[in-house]
Amino acid sequence: MLTLNxxxxxxxxxxxxxxxGGEAHLKRFGPGSSEEAFEGYLFVRENPKGVHFERWRHAYxxxxxxxxxxxxxxxxxxGTYPAQTFEPPKDIKDKITAKRPGWAWRDxxxxxx
Amino acid sequence: xxxxxxITRADARGMITLRGDLASAAMKKAVxxxxxxxxxxxxxxxxxxxxxxxxxxxxELLVMVPYADVAQTLAAMDKTLTGQHYLAADxxxxxxxxxxxxxxxxxxxxxLCPVDLHADSFAIGDARRTRFAQVAAAxxxxxxxxxxxxxxxxxxxxxxxxxxxAKASPTGAFG
Ligand SMILES: [Zn+2]
Numbered sequence: 328m329l330t331l332n333x334x335x336x337x338x339x340x341x342x343x344x345x346x347x348g349g350e351a352h353l354k355r356f357g358p359g360s361s362e363e364a365f366e367g368y369l370f371v372r373e374n375p376k377g378v379h380f381e382r383w384r385h386a387y388x389x390x391x392x393x394x395x396x397x398x399x400x401x402x403x404x405x406g407t408y409p410a411q412t413f414e415p416p417k418d419i420k421d422k423i424t425a426k427r428p429g430w431a432w433r434d435x436x437x438x439x440x
Numbered sequence: 441x442x443x444x445x446x447i448t449r450a451d452a453r454g455m456i457t458l459r460g461d462l463a464s465a466a467m468k469k470a471v472x473x474x475x476x477x478x479x480x481x482x483x484x485x486x487x488x489x490x491x492x493x494x495x496x497x498x499x500e501l502l503v504m505v506p507y508a509d510v511a512q513t514l515a516a517m518d519k520t521l522t523g524q525h526y527l528a529a530d531x532x533x534x535x536x537x538x539x540x541x542x543x544x545x546x547x548x549x550x551x552l553c554p555v556d557l558h559a560d561s562f563a564i565g566d567a568r569r570t571r572f573a574q575v576a577a578a579x580x581x582x583x584x585x586x587x588x589x590x591x592x593x594x595x596x597x598x599x600x601x602x603x604x605x606a607k608a609s610p611t612g613a614f615g
Contacts, residue, residue, distance in 0.1 A: 335498050336569075337482055341554035344571050387571040389497035 329402060333385045334393050334409050340385055348382030351394045352414060352433070376400050378423055378430045380415060383407075396423060443606040445542035445585060449599055453489060453537050454510040455589075456503040457496075458517065460526030470520040470528075474503050474513045485567040485580040489537065489587045494567050494580065502578070502589070507532060536595030538588045538602055545585030546614045551605040553577075558614060573601050 329342040350372050356364040373379065379399045384392045394412070396405040396419050405426070406419040415435060423430055431437035460467050462479050471479050471493055477486035480495045487493060487504070494502040505513050510530050517528045540548050550557045552572045562568070567580035575597060577590040590598045 335482070338568065339556075344554055387576050388569045389500075391497060 329397070329404070331383055331393075331395050331404060332407050333388055333391070334407050335391045336385065336389045338388065340388055344385065344387040346384040346386040348384055348392060351380040351382045373432065375432065378405075378427055378432050378436065380432060380435075382410065398427070443542075444544035444608055444610060445540045445548045445606050447548075447599070447602045447606055448539045448541070449595070450489070450537035450539060450587075452507040452532060453535070454505040454507040454513070455530075455532045455535050456505070456510065456514060456517070457527065457529045457531045458501045458503050459499050459528075460521065460524055462499060462501065464524065466521050466524050467526070470517045471501065471503065473516055473520065474505060480567075483567055484565055488582060494578065496569060496578070502531075534592055536590055536592045536598060538590075538598060539585065540588060540602060540606075541585035544610045544614070547608070547610050548602060548605045549579065549586060549588075550613070551608070552601055553579075572598060 330339050331345060332338070333340050353368060356368040377398055377400055379397060381395050381397070382392055383395050384390070392410040393407055394410055394415070395407045396415055397403060405423050408416050408419060420435065423436065458470070468479055471477060475487050475491050475493045477493050479501065480486040480493055482495050485492055485494045489504055490506065492504050494504070496502050503513070510532055514528055514530060521528065546557045546559070549555070553570045555568055555570050556562065562581055564581045564583060567578065569576070569578045572588070572590065575590055575594045577588055577598065579586050579588040588598065588602070
């Protein structure tokens with residue numbers, strides 16, 4: 328069972344109080360984009376074994392969307408952060424680096440951290 | 441076996457959903473005028489169910505006033521908030537309200553929602569939106585126990601839930 332801290336309410340919300348929203352930090356490709364980019368936006372996902380970034384909604388609470396960084400293998404939660412950002416905040420990336428040296432996810436982590 | 445707590449379904453309570461920039465001067469003024477209270481911090485209630493204000497989300501409050509005062513309170517809010525980006529709506533008839541009173545009121549709620557209800561974690565004046573079995577609800581702790589607010593469309597379900605949960609012996613987990 329996952330417990331995520333909602334960055335808006337500050338409460339530790341248990342999984343049944345939340346709605347999952349799939350992968351975080353997707354860039355939308357709409358009309359005018361290439362078919363490849365549009366397909367990627369719709370269907371291509373990371374599905375990692377390890378560090379992952381997701382969208383969650385505090386559906387039974389404040390109703391707001393937020394982001395969560397967690398490990399899909401151990402269910403360890405590295406942190407949660409508001410949705411109004413294009414990438415994970417530095418403190419969360421540093422925390423992941425400390426626990427999973429060499430982690431990489433899309434453009435984040437790795438040598439670029 | 442006596443019940444863990446007494447469940448009472450409240451008569452009509454005046455409730456206004458108020459959304460907007462909670463930090464703005466106009467919003468603070470509107471809340472103060474309606475309830476006599478300052479805008480509560482996240483997870484808190486200011487005042488009480490008769491006249492008070494509940495923090496619902498970063499841009500939403502639930503203002504509670506006597507049922508008969510809703511129209512005039514709304515009119516005053518609209519006047520204060522003119523020109524602001526806001527919403528003030530009468531939701532009194534869309535809600536059902538229950539009071540769970542008694543020494544073991546915490547046990548009743550703990551059987552229904554995924555919230556740490558120990559007095560060290562959830563004190564008088566604390567408020568929470570969560571899930572009661574299958575439905576959304578909000579509640580807060582007061583001297584006599586808790587008040588629970590849900591949609592009226594699931595009011596009978598909530599009534600059954602609370603009464604059923606109250607039929608148990610204390611676990612002793614709350615001291
Ligand atoms: Zn929340």
